[in-house]
Amino acid sequence: MNPASPPSQPVPPPAAELTGAMFIGGRRVTGTGPEVRAHDARTGAPLEPAYPGGTQEDVAAACAAAEDAFDPYRALHPADRAHFLETVADNLTALGDALVARAHQETGLPVARLTGEVARTAGQLRMFGHVLTEGSWMGARIDPAQPGRTPQPRPDIRQRQIPLGPVAVFGASNFPLAFSVLGGDTASALAAGCPVVVKAHDAHLGTGELAAQAVRAAVVAHGLPDGVFSLLVGDGPTLGTQLVTDPRIQAVAFTGSRAVGLALARTAAARPRPVPVYAEMSSVNPVVLMPGALAERAAPLAEEFVASLTLGAGQFCTNPGLLLAVDGPGLETFLDVAGRAVTADAGATMLTERIARAYRTETDSVASHPGVEVVARGALPDSASPGQATLMTVAAKDVLADPALQREMFGAAALVVRCADLTELTETVRRMEGQLTATLHTAPSDTEDARALLPLLERKAGRVLAGGWPTGVEVGHAMVHGGPYPATTDPRTTSVGSRALERFLRPVAYQNLPHDLLPAALRDDNPYGVPRRVDGDIELPRP
Amino acid sequence: MNPASPPSQPVPPPAAELTGAMFIGGRRVTGTGPEVRAHDARTGAPLEPAYPGGTQEDVAAACAAAEDAFDPYRALHPADRAHFLETVADNLTALGDALVARAHQETGLPVARLTGEVARTAGQLRMFGHVLTEGSWMGARIDPAQPGRTPQPRPDIRQRQIPLGPVAVFGASNFPLAFSVLGGDTASALAAGCPVVVKAHDAHLGTGELAAQAVRAAVVAHGLPDGVFSLLVGDGPTLGTQLVTDPRIQAVAFTGSRAVGLALARTAAARPRPVPVYAEMSSVNPVVLMPGALAERAAPLAEEFVASLTLGAGQFCTNPGLLLAVDGPGLETFLDVAGRAVTADAGATMLTERIARAYRTETDSVASHPGVEVVARGALPDSASPGQATLMTVAAKDVLADPALQREMFGAAALVVRCADLTELTETVRRMEGQLTATLHTAPSDTEDARALLPLLERKAGRVLAGGWPTGVEVGHAMVHGGPYPATTDPRTTSVGSRALERFLRPVAYQNLPHDLLPAALRDDNPYGVPRRVDGDIELPRP
Numbered sequence A, B: 001m002n003p004a005s006p007p008s009q010p011v012p013p014p015a016a017e018l019t020g021a022m023f024i025g026g027r028r029v030t031g032t033g034p035e036v037r038a039h040d041a042r043t044g045a046p047l048e049p050a051y052p053g054g055t056q057e058d059v060a061a062a063c064a065a066a067e068d069a070f071d072p073y074r075a076l077h078p079a080d081r082a083h084f085l086e087t088v089a090d091n092l093t094a095l096g097d098a099l100v101a102r103a104h105q106e107t108g109l110p111v112a113r114l115t116g117e118v119a120r121t122a123g124q125l126r127m128f129g130h131v132l133t134e135g136s137w138m139g140a141r142i143d144p145a146q147p148g149r150t151p152q153p154r155p156d157i158r159q160r161q162i163p164l165g166p167v168a169v170f171g172a173s174n175f176p177l178a179f180s181v182l183g184g185d186t187a188s189a190l191a192a193g194c195p196v197v198v199k200a201h202d203a204h205l206g207t208g209e210l211a212a213q214a215v216r217a218a219v220v221a222h223g224l225p226d227g228v229f230s231l232l233v234g235d236g237p238t239l240g241t242q243l244v245t246d247p248r249i250q251a252v253a254f255t256g257s258r259a260v261g262l263a264l265a266r267t268a269a270a271r272p273r274p275v276p277v278y279a280e281m282s283s284v285n286p287v288v289l290m291p292g293a294l295a296e297r298a299a300p301l302a303e304e305f306v307a308s309l310t311l312g313a314g315q316f317c318t319n320p321g322l323l324l325a326v327d328g329p330g331l332e333t334f335l336d337v338a339g340r341a342v343t344a345d346a347g348a349t350m351l352t353e354r355i356a357r358a359y360r361t362e363t364d365s366v367a368s369h370p371g372v373e374v375v376a377r378g379a380l381p382d383s384a385s386p387g388q389a390t391l392m393t394v395a396a397k398d399v400l401a402d403p404a405l406q407r408e409m410f411g412a413a414a415l416v417v418r419c420a421d422l423t424e425l426t427e428t429v430r431r432m433e434g435q436l437t438a439t440l441h442t443a444p445s446d447t448e449d450a451r452a453l454l455p456l457l458e459r460k461a462g463r464v465l466a467g468g469w470p471t472g473v474e475v476g477h478a479m480v481h482g483g484p485y486p487a488t489t490d491p492r493t494t495s496v497g498s499r500a501l502e503r504f505l506r507p508v509a510y511q512n513l514p515h516d517l518l519p520a521a522l523r524d525d526n527p528y529g530v531p532r533r534v535d536g537d538i539e540l541p542r543p
Helices: A056-074 A078-107 A111-134 A184-192 A202-221 A236-245 A258-269 A291-314 A329-343 A353-367 A396-401 A422-430 A444-460 A498-504 B056-074 B078-107 B111-134 B184-192 B202-221 B236-245 B258-269 B291-314 B329-343 B353-367 B396-401 B422-430 B444-460 B498-504
Strands: A022-024 A027-029 A141-143 A157-163 A167-170 A196-199 A229-232 A251-255 A277-280 A287-289 A322-326 A373-377 A390-395 A413-419 A435-441 A461-466 A505-511 A532-534 A537-539 B022-024 B027-029 B141-143 B157-163 B167-170 B196-199 B229-232 B251-255 B277-280 B287-289 B322-326 B373-377 B390-395 B413-419 B435-441 B461-466 B505-511 B532-534 B537-539
Touching (some): A056 A196, A056 A229, A056 A236, A078 A184, A078 A202, A111 A184, A167 A184, A167 A236, A184 A251, A184 A498, A196 A236, A236 A258, A251 A258, A287 A329, A291 A329, A291 A413, A291 A435, A291 A444, A322 A329, A329 A373, A353 A390, A353 A413, A390 A396, A413 A422, A422 A444, A444 A461, B056 B157, B056 B229, B056 B236, B078 B111, B078 B184, B078 B202, B111 B184, B111 B498, B167 B184, B167 B236, B184 B196, B184 B251, B184 B498, B196 B236, B236 B258, B251 B258, B258 B277, B291 B322, B291 B435, B291 B444, B322 B422, B329 B373, B329 B390, B353 B390, B353 B413, B390 B396, B396 B413, B396 B422, B413 B422, B444 B461, B498 B505
Parallel strands (some): A141 A532, A167 A196, A167 A251, A287 A322, A322 A413, A390 A413, A435 A461, A461 B505, A505 B461, B141 B532, B167 B251, B196 B229, B322 B413, B390 B413, B435 B461
Antiparallel strands (some): A022 A027, A022 A229, A373 A390, A532 A537, B022 B027, B022 B229, B141 B157, B157 B505
């Protein structure tokens, strides 16, 4: 791969000032629709500035700019696209304390966690830079002509991946950086060569505007077409639907609730020309505590569990919300220690008042089930959006009789399912919905039972853990953050890690193209220096 | 990769006798529902035997057997699965003349073409054998642990692809072997590790039963679980819907009309747990005759075009149904020569009486458009299912005003679009629907105009050809037989070529699994000898 060219202009530092305006292609546009505002998560006070919402014309303008930008942007040398992503990462990092302070105010998440999230988000952009340069993403394949083949000669056929077109991104409330304006969906779509139109999340509008400044400054610095990136503001049902139904949008990426994810998927499927929706929705992330593991170390497992459960007020897609274990003394010890840890938990401010209300409603509803016993509740913190840790138990037979007990309670609540034996535990797992993760805690004595359970767990989840807890999601090349429906709308993909960009690509074959019309990745001299598959076998470029 | 084990039993030769019974797991079951029958395409006479249709219980039994077979089948050593596919290919080839004779009777397709299709179908199975052995399909990725990383250690994360589960396959009428019971969909799903339940196409029930014998004999010979393969008979709206909505079915593959493909997609999306539908539907396969090419060799282009148009009575998904050219003397010569070739065409028997009727209706409807001129019609053959070649022209402005003129006329009919200039030609292409193929005929003087058109053509089609005609679809590693909606329901895939098996796989990540619980493809010693991506970079196995 050739060295990337430097930015075409000096990089202006992003301004850490908030204006309340959207980014539509190269313009800052103040909306004329209904105003939305972020709120201080802890106090509930509305925050400045107000963000007047965009109109249908604003949506159309952003999508038109994205369409105009698509062909020149996808034609860039991949190393130039990598360099652009690196500049975005630099700009994000440069926002520093101002970004973290605003995100802390809007989300209530701790400063240390948000500081880590900035680093993760920047690292994610740089990882895609590496992926672009390595070049396997192009999917270059060459089946050379066989002019002498009988009964008919074989033509020359070559294949590469091309980007789908403009992508609409809907960010999540719970990761205001890593899954939002500049998160994994935006980074992977930009890496794939797709312009992005983001609908800002109402809960962290200021954080979103700052992140958008980081992208916009990089677009200017690299002299890219203005429509490569736009940020819209407005309410989901109206502006979100306008965005998903715009004919120029070719794919949709979303992280959030099941109700909204499914609504977006229905809207996209009903378009005259349907487009894929990658919605990462809900999961209770079952954790199986095998008998040997409980016998050996019930107490430390309980401590680790409550730490994972209460991390970030439990507001993780991968929060461990459902535990399964065989009844017995090991489980009693586990519940005793976990119950005391939950009782000692101080609670935390949740992301928004609405989320805190929904959390209370969900936990109260589960707690009121006749089969459910509340083991412990933590303290109710003094906050406009209080999150109170909650630990409950229920018998497996009740879960089997009422699948609603397996629903996600978004927050620091978990339900421990008491199983009569491993057969009942296995049956409970078999009847679960699709999940982002499934975790097994084992001791050596559990190995054969764990081996028998693994084929079932991998059919249920995108990631299977042995030991540890599911709340950390590594950004890497082997990560899968995805899983069978209803964890996501498309189990064939991941929204975290380098394979996330494959969601925005599709293959095209070229038959007998004259050499000077072939895409660079497919020319005989391999000018991009990428791995290619020739007659089915991989050929690596010379180092 | 280890050498494949031989079949566990001697391979019984498949019996070339027709019984009218279905294959449900290991049983031959005669249906008790409404009877369906194949017909002699040329005479319209009903053929023996009758095939009584399956009931909902039969569908459920086939799906239950497939589910039972799934875990043991996917756990096979990939070389064993390759060997099984090779035995299926041997069995198909061994059916020989009996298979071709029945297919000829049922479809009216020429014996030479069907003989070639047997070879293609067997070759396709062997290609997947090679793919299984090479091993990239497993998508093995390893991000090794970094225990010393700060602020937190990195866990060990590994990824592989696993099969989705039982797959429902609906065959096409026009390729009774290559796109039917044993065609690309079945071969790629079996290669991926998915059991298959086929709904037989009514138009070639005998051919389907023979092909099913070839699979069944291989299942027995290799001692595989019975449910790896089933063949059901019945009407599409009833039995087909029962099959697609069975909760054990995890994906659907279909080749056929747009109406049926979209109905299947809607049905699958409305399931409590939606599953992907890979429907390859309609395409008019635009061919652009650039001015230089027409000036240089209008007459030979016209001869080649009519040969492609009338091949197999025009019953190819990739039939060239829409030509675009700039008006002028070159186009007049082209139309003159093509018109004479069409007039001289003897016509051919189409696949079924219903298809022949639909073809007449569609061509008459297009011909009756006030802007359309019929250039030539071929002879009307003496057949119960006559296909008469038809060549028409229309002005681009009429196509722009009435997109219905771009619809598929399944058969040997084409519409030549006269464009005022390259600008109008480009605009006509821009407003076309998604296609399986797009073809460019150029001379050296057209190179710059062709270069400008290419980004548009690749956005419209799954395969772009320069020179040649789209009707031949190579089975290889670089082929894409797919394309943007409505050519297919999923442009990210191909239904022909080695990448077809990716449709039936999804990634799973394994975090910190003890080494003895890891899938073989991910163990440190790489026992399958497959290419793997370690920290993002490809490592090839030692030869």
